[in-house]
Amino acid sequence: MATEQAISDREQKVLGIIATARGKRAKFRDERITMAHGAGGKATASLIEGLIVPKLAPSGEQALNELADAGRVSIDGTQMAMTTDSYVVKPLRFPGGSIGELAVNGTANDLAVSGARPLALSLSLILEEGLPAEILAAEIEAIAKAAQEANVEIVTGDTKVVERGHADGLYITTSGVGQLDPRAQLSPTALRPGDRILLSGSIGDHGTAIMLARGEFELDADIYSDTRALWPAVDALLDAAGPDLRCMRDATRGGAASVLNELARSAQVAIVVEEGAIPVKPAVAGACELLGIDPMYVANEGKFLAFVAPESAEAALAALRNTPGCEDAAEIGEVRTEPPGMVLVNTSFGGRRVMDQLVGDPLPRIC
């Protein structure tokens, strides 16, 4: 219907400059750490890619491209995966879970989405002087229960106590090892145009539950954290899709949008998402609407994205939906070639836009 070019050559050139800048590795140029560095968006990427990785993995590029939820270690020919994560969530208990449960599931899930069956965890506790013993005991129980459900053993640990005011009640660090499953051949660089993107269930539950649990908004809604162990779902996917399963990521801090952006960038592909296909619970959608937050950027603790070759997509989706906790799984988009490194959304209203990496911090300390 338009006779004029909707976008002039000059505008196109500026768009090109932005696209190039988006694809570049972030540099770290800040004088101090700010809360934005913890948000899982662009500032976090600049911290990891600009400050940490160059010093620890001088070969750089390879390590960065493979930056995944877990690293690989080969022990006498046995392929193992290893990961670590710290938990600083506030409040310690929230509808649907608690910090102890997160500390087990979060780390076990980083192994699972890397294609490794979680085997053992370490557990480090940083305790603030004055923490009621009752609260600690309840968290240890939560940890034991979650470990049993996830079928992992806590094999070692450590405790430290710091002066009042130097920590906020309780911080937990867990590290985990798992055995890489021979059915899994996963890599972010394995994405191919045409691959389908599956989302294992509704998004935004965890982050929204935490936001409301803090009581800052005086909003009440039946929203529960989705924290759960993901290995059973991954196991079912591996059975259904085998080598056609290209890559998986759990959509924790920074939400599903951040995962999609990371993968588009490391695989240098375009990702196109259908906004209308993304499952969001009505209560979560309502709370996010009120707060002006896009659920795609809200943290989850029991949801992941799987990239599957088109031939196996249907079987993979069916297998997912048969797994408890993944009944709402959906195909939400696909991989394309152009424009590389970008995530685009076809909006339900019929427009198209970019879904960029997060810049600001909608809410700190969600996990």
Add this chain to the structure above:
Amino acid sequence: MRFVDEYRDADLGQALAGEILGLVEPGRHYKVMEVCGGHTHSIYKYGIDDLLPANVELVHGPGCPVCVIPMGRVDDGISLAHEPGVIFTCFGDMMRVPGSNGSLLEAKAAGADIRMVYSPLDALRIAKQNPDREVVFFAIGFETTAPSTALTIIRARQEEIKNFTVMCSHVTIVPPLRALLESPDLRLDGFVGPGHVSTVVGARPFEFIPVDYGKPVVVSGFEPLDILQSVYMILKQLAEGRCEVENQYKRIVPYEGNLKALEVMAEVFELRPHFEWRGLGFISHSGLKLNQNYADLDAEIRFSVPGVRVADPKACQCGEVLKGVIKPWECKVFGSACTPERPIGTCMVSSEGACAAYYNFGRFAREREVV
């Protein structure tokens, strides 16, 4: 989501787009300004301009509350935040706005006690919880947020909370619109009127636009269908040779505004003789301050505030963007030196800023097929 999804219906959107196409004269270029940053955000978020004919151009206006705050004001805020014993509170968007020497977020990392709040009442609550500290609230926004600041100030007085003050940077919508209309470098055909501001001031204050300047105004809601319908109503006025204030957002906006809200504002505030706007310079009677009766709650009186005027960075063209003279991408530093991660200008910070919306949501021509 009931009562929301109805306004995001894609089929109705297509139908409206067809109606709009039927109204435009081929060969005529239409420039319509959406005054409010909330509209700018929606336009990019839903890809609304994808649905408009190419000769209907949406121009972004000055109605983003964060964007209009000048650098000197941010410096004043940071200086207050560093005062001993002060807890400085502000809205989240404001934290990342660069002053001449860093942002509030950086001042927080450097040790100042700066807290993000969602409403001025949260700031008052912090004051009650910390009686031995001084709590300052950095109040920004148009008439949309000014009433809640006014109510908070009245409550602080009633509850005799002595450790709470407000650094008032509230602004009013009519003076910048008048300044825009007086400016010779901008030719506009009509205005999508600011819906949120109008919930407070009503539609009446915009009558001067058709009367004095001969341009149609349609006060609009924020959902994609609202905005499309408002554009349709403006084009229809133009096609029929009418020129008046119409109210598309009747479900929320009464013509007379919210009298209660206007009352509490009048109780607490008075107009400043002039107020500096980012990129627009000083505009007479465009800013609010606490009046004499509430002077004891004015942070600028209780503390010494530098109040130094800081010139906008040379490269920054926020002023032209706020006036709608240039599009975000036409700014010299857009996307290169100025990005959401490292903003130079305010328009790149707030989610309602034209530059941030354009940068974050991008734009793709229908012609450019994605393979």
